[in-house]
Amino acid sequence: MPASLRQHARRTLEELEAAGRRRRPVATGTGDGRLVARHGQELLDFSSNDYLGLARDPEVARAAERALAEHGTGGAASRLITGDHPPYAELEAELAALKGTEDAVVFGSGYLANLGILPALVDRHDLILADKLNHACLVDGARLSGARMIRYPHADVAALRARLERYRGRYRHCLLVTDGVFSMDGDLAPLAELSALAAEHDCWLMTDDAHGVGVLGGGAGSTAAARLSAEEVPLQMGTLSKAVGGYGGYLCAAREVADLIRTRARSFIYTTALPPATVAANTAALRRIRTDPALSRRPLELARRLAAGLGLPAPESPIVPVILGADRAALAAQEELAAAGYLVQAIRPPTVPEGTARLRVTLRAPHRESDVDALAGALAPWVRQTAAEAP
Ligand SMILES: Cc1ncc(COP(=O)(O)O)c(C=O)c1O
CATH class of the missing domain: 3.40.640.10 (Type I PLP-dependent aspartate aminotransferase-like (Major domain))
Structure with missing residues (x-):
């Protein structure tokens, strides 16, 4: 292999790392549709798109x-x-x-x-x-x-x-x-x-x-x-x-x-x-x-429950974004939530526009109402902080 290829890959990765934009897959154990495992820890999965648990x-x-x-x-x-x-x-x-x-x-x-x-x-x-x-x-x-x-x-x-x-x-x-x-x-x-x-x-x-x-x-x-x-x-x-x-x-x-x-x-x-x-x-x-129409209604019902608990506008779909702005804030929130037992993925540019890094929460049929209420409690400080910093 030409040395230039390895150098190119290494330098580009270093630049991305320095900009906080390097991406890495994280091994995630499949659970029962509600829980997943990461680094040996069980987490409530609020990030998958398997909205109905049919996987x-x-x-x-x-x-x-x-x-x-x-x-x-x-x-x-x-x-x-x-x-x-x-x-x-x-x-x-x-x-x-x-x-x-x-x-x-x-x-x-x-x-x-x-x-x-x-x-x-x-x-x-x-x-x-x-x-x-x-x-x-x-x-x-x-x-x-x-x-x-x-x-x-x-x-x-x-x-x-x-x-x-x-x-x-x-x-x-x-x-x-x-x-x-x-x-x-x-x-x-x-x-x-x-x-x-x-x-x-x-x-x-x-x-x-x-x-x-x-x-x-x-x-x-x-x-x-x-x-x-x-x-x-x-x-x-x-x-x-x-x-x-x-x-x-x-x-x-x-x-x-x-x-x-x-x-x-x-x-x-x-x-x-x-x-x-x-x-x-x-x-x-x-x-x-x-x-089974009740099954397909459930994710949106749970999303509305979460948004109501956080004082956010009623969502139109099971996806609830919590926009935090800075990339680092979104990553810090993701880590803090993981430590508390919730998998909520931070999404950063270029996937979303600059300055709109966010937590993307997906509500899914396998979640219990109590899971959603507990997540609302864990997310509330982040939502309050963003509201306080808004111009
Ligand atoms: C809006 C939208 N379109 C298309 C796709 C791609 O679908 P697939 O994962 O089946 O390739 C995705 C996500 O993966 C998506 O979110």
């Missing part, structure tokens, strides 16, 4: 075991070669049923879905309008497409309208793309207004509902929560790795659109199919979501 659900695990026994461990090849194994058709039908769309296409992950969908639909003749706080994989998909991307300030409908009036006429197609639930803030996109603007300006509205499916709109996600139809939000993307508790990504859309994605999205074509057990687990979890 530990016995019925879901049995579906995976049956598929494992029947179809083996691997996907074998890409979907277009021999990887379109029987559990896929069931999963795509289940997704389309939940979302009320004609069809659904499953990808290897949510990230892969966004890397594939945007370039399959638009190119350098087209325009993408994107919320400033959209998830990184939407930004990457937009960049890969070669379309002109213009970002608008977060959830600012007036600013979006101004951009549409100025730029829409210069481009052939226009994709308007937004997170349904913003992953670091937990707020919802103004979907009713966005869909009206999209109709007015002939734009294709696409949502990334990674954090909405399973927990909003009776489990169907943010489009259903906004009382909109698949006609009004024709491109609903999401992931199976959060509330669904498994792995994979998807697009729910009209039949021709889904077929176009299957034939053109590079991250669908040039990658191996998901393992059959994962596909079957996803289907079983989605069925649970569709048939």
